[in-house]
Amino acid sequence: MSDRLVAAAQERSKTATEAVIASLRKHEESHLAVSVSSVAADAGVSRNFIYSTPSLRDMVMAARLDPLRQPARTLPQSARSAGSDxxxxxxxxxxxxxxxxxxxxxxxxxxxxxxxxxxxxxxxxxxxxxxxxxxxxxxx
The missing domain is CATH 1.20.5 (Single alpha-helices involved in coiled-coils or other helix-helix interfaces)
Structure with missing residues (x-):
């Protein structure tokens, strides 16, 4: 029973890791601002997951600090919070x-x-x- 739990936990972690990497690629290709919060929200994982996984945290920080990266644009505001002129x-x-x-x-x-x-x-x-x-x- 515990082997199946461990295997399921590893599978969830692997899926979440892949989602974070895909989200990072999406942010970089779209030239969106990269932050732990934005990547976690896009990947559907918690910020804690990224912070507690050293390799993911390093990848996000490297993407934020990449000098060759074009200037980031922020995510669009939701229609509710956007105000007309x-x-x-x-x-x-x-x-x-x-x-x-x-x-x-x-x-x-x-x-x-x-x-x-x-x-x-x-x-x-x-x-x-x-x-x-x-x-x-x-x-x-």
């Missing part, structure tokens, strides 16, 4: 409007803070008005 411009306009609003609010708060600070200083250092004569002590 119009929606991105709308979001930018909304963000810029919000930034202007926050700058206006900040200026108003700074003005209020200055008024309150002046009141505090006035209360800490009271001065008599110039038109008021100080009261002289009476002599009895």
């Amino acid at each position: 119009a929606s991105l411009r709308t979001r930018l306009a909304a963000a810029l409007h919000r930034a202007e609003q926050l700058e206006h609010d900040l200026a108003e708060e700074k003005r209020k803070n200055g008024v309150l600070l002046a009141e505090i200083l006035e209360l800490q250092n009271p001065q008599t008005p110039k038109k008021v004569q100080p009261i002289r002590p009476r002599r009895f």
